[in-house]
Amino acid sequence: MVMKADEIGKLLIRRKMLRFGDFLLTSGKRSSIYVDLRPLPSFPEEFRLLAEEISDGIGEGDAGICGVAVGGLPLATAVSMILSRPLIYVRKEKKEHGTMSKLEGEVNMERYVVIDDVATTGGSLLRAVRTVRERGADVVDAWVVIDRVQGARESLEKEGVRLNSLATLPDIVRAIYEDLSDKERSYASRYLMEVRY
Secondary structure: OOOOHHHHHHHHHHOOOEEEEEEEOOOOOEEEEEEOOOOHHHOHHHHHHHHHHHHHHHOOOOOEEEEEOOOHHHHHHHHHHHHOOOEEEEOOOOOOOOOOOOEEOOOOOOEEEEEOOEEOOOHHHHHHHHHHHHOOOEEEEEEEEEEOOOOHHHHHHHOOOEEEEEEEHHHHHHHHHHHOOHHHHHHHHHHHHHHOO
């Protein structure tokens, strides 16, 4: 099954993972829409559905799975189990104790697919790609549930990595626009003007 933008949007609205207002994103940018997929594992049915969609998108192959902590790690874990592939993950910041490693797990594959929840500028994904490459493996594909279309694709392309997403945020917003309240629509319109996609 391939989920459409409106189905993903309705899922996010239903589970309060898509919010409208004035938000400061991890990238440092401000936005009138915030996507928070961290609660996703609390809803096993939807969580499984999105993990299966990403797994189907990755398809056959022999690449391992690399999660980006924090948001991408649960998804990457689910995908690695569905596809029976080895899992590693990149920490948000380097540990200051123990092995002080940025990367956890055994790098025992030649290639990895990096998975995160949402892409904005691509900073977290790029950090993960570079960390995996520093350990001697390659990355050519990255997957997210939602691409905010704010530079991540272009940043990753410069590093030779293709960004794949289940949907883009502009497509989701357009697909659910008529279902929004007047106030939410005003924020949605502002967001669509910001991204000009």
